[in-house]
Every structure is written in structure tokens, then in C-alpha cells.
Amino acid sequence: MAWEEIGEGVWRRRSRLDLNVGAVLGEDELLVVDTGSTPTEASELLAELRRVTRLPCRRVVNTHWHFDHCFGNAALLPALVHGHRRCATLLRERGEEQRAEALRWRPDRAEELAGLEIVPPGRTLVRRAEVEVGGRQVVLLHLGRGHTDHDVVVFVPDAGVLFAGDLVEEGAPPSFEDAWPLEWPGTLDRLLELGAPTVVPGHGDPVDPAFVRGQREELEAMARLCREVLDGRLPVPAALARAPFPEPTAGVALRRAGPG
Numbered sequence: 365m366a367w368e369e370i371g372e373g374v375w376r377r378r379s380r381l382d383l384n385v386g387a388v389l390g391e392d393e394l395l396v397v398d399t400g401s402t403p404t405e406a407s408e409l410l411a412e413l414r415r416v417t418r419l420p421c422r423r424v425v426n427t428h429w430h431f432d433h434c435f436g437n438a439a440l441l442p443a444l445v446h447g448h449r450r451c452a453t454l455l456r457e458r459g460e461e462q463r464a465e466a467l468r469w470r471p472d473r474a475e476e477l478a479g480l481e482i483v484p485p486g487r488t489l490v491r492r493a494e495v496e497v498g499g500r501q502v503v504l505l506h507l508g509r510g511h512t513d514h515d516v517v518v519f520v521p522d523a524g525v526l527f528a529g530d531l532v533e534e535g536a537p538p539s540f541e542d543a544w545p546l547e548w549p550g551t552l553d554r555l556l557e558l559g560a561p562t563v564v565p566g567h568g569d570p571v572d573p574a575f576v577r578g579q580r581e582e583l584e585a586m587a588r589l590c591r592e593v594l595d596g597r598l599p600v601p602a603a604l605a606r607a608p609f610p611e612p613t614a615g616v617a618l619r620r621a622g623p624g
């Protein structure tokens with residue numbers, strides 16, 4: 365699949381693991397959203413983007429610390445890498461956990477993964493940052509905890525496009541391994557308030573606000589079940605049976621919501 369324009373001057377390409385990589389084109393530079401699982405993968409994506417534009421990539425945003433969103437960073441240097449402060453801290457202190465995870469998912473890339481340099485964001489934000497990309501305004505926002513404790517969305521107001529990272533998933537259930545199940549629905553409320561007509565999930569096809577509202581309702585149903593289990597009003601097997609997600613997914617959600 366090739367790069368696809370999803371809003372004026374805003375492109376996405378589906379990469380390995382169904383990941384969405386984004387590109388925002390300004391007048392004289394471009395910004396890349398998420399970089400894939402390895403520098404080779406990132407270089408290939410960028411080479412393909414050269415069929416669309418010759419603009420230099422001066423900025424990168426990592427939506428969160430999971431390997432498939434940031435392990436390609438090294439290929440894009442010396443671009444500035446933006447991300448949440450906590451994303452940088454986690455990659456610095458626990459990056460090897462992500463390397464192990466990457467090796468599990470991409471045994472075909474074992475050699476490259478074993479040797480790659482993990483590059484944490486050097487330009488960090490906590491709540492909000494605005495960057496100018498060749499005359500265009502791009503807003504980076506942390507809207508609360510959800511898929512992780514530091515998800516950043518990338519909003520391009522003049523194109524009506526929002527890159528949601530793994531706060532939104534299309535084609536697969538949301539992933540809870542690092543998640544905050546009780547807070548995730550509220551974070552999606554704030555995402556919806558931004559009013560972007562096109563939302564690009566971390567994985568899968570771009571969606572509209574109605575899809576995000578539907579996923580928010582499923583996450584809310586999951587959060588309710590988590591609360592009932594926590595309060596001792598519902599046994600775990602009953603919660604799993606009623607969950608809006610498959611049992612392995614719901615099981616992780618219940619564990620993550622638990623007292624620890």
C-alpha cells in the first residue's frame with residue numbers, strides 16, 4: 365500500500381503490524397508521526413514518501429513509547445523528536461522492555477532490533493505544545509491517561525485531521541497492557557471535543573467521530589465492569605462474559621484496573 369492523502373497535505377501510510385505512519389507537509393518541511401519498528405522500516409517509508417514530496421523531515425512526533433511507534437526514530441535524525449516527557453523517561457529507563465517486546469513481534473528483524481539505538485524524544489511536552497511545520501500549525505496534546513499514561517495526539521486543525529496513536533484502534537480491540545481503563549473513556553471525550561472530522565488510529569483505517577464515540581462506549585462499558593469487580597459486586601468470570609472485548613483483552617483490562 366502506498367502513501368495516501370487523508371486531508372489537505374496530510375498523508376498516512378500503513379506499515380508493518382498495521383501501524384499508521386503520518387506525514388504533515390508544510391511549505392518547506394514536513395513532520396512525521398510515529399516511525400515504525402526499526403530504522404530500516406522508517407527509511408523505507410521515507411523513501412516511498414519521496415514519490416509524493418522532496419521536502420525535508422525536520423520534526424518527528426512519537427505518540428507513545430511502544431516500539432512500533434518509535435523504534436524507527438534513529439533513521440530520521442537529525443530531525444527534532446517530539447513526545448511526552450514520560451515517553452522520553454520510559455524509553456531511557458525501560459527501553460529494553462520495548463526491545464524485548466519488539467523481538468517477540470518481529471523475529472524477522474532480530475538482528476537489527478538487537479543492535480538498534482533507542483532514541484527518546486528530545487523535545488518533550490506535558491500537556492500541550494504547538495509546532496509550526498512550514499507555515500502550518502500542528503498541535504500536540506496529552507489529553508489524559510488511556511492506552512498509556514502519556515499518549516500524545518497530533519492535531520492538524522487546518523486539515524481537520526487528528527492522529528490519535530493507540531488511544532483509538534481500528535480493526536482490532538484496544539490494547540490494555542499499559543492502559544488506564546477507568547480513565548480512558550474521559551480521555552476520548554476530550555479527543556472528541558477537538559472536533560476533528562478525520563481521526564487516524566494507531567493501527568487500521570482512518571475513522572470518523574462516530575466510530576470514536578462507539579469505541580468510547582465500549583471502553584466505558586469495560587470501565588463499568590472493572591469498577592463492579594473492584595467493588596466486589598461482580599465476579600471476574602461474569603465480567604469477562606459481559607465484556608465488549610474478547611476475553612484476553614478484557615482480562616488485561618481487569619488486571620490493569622485492579623488494586624495492583
Ligand SMILES: [Zn+2]
Nearest residue numbers: 428430511530
Ligand atoms: Zn501502543
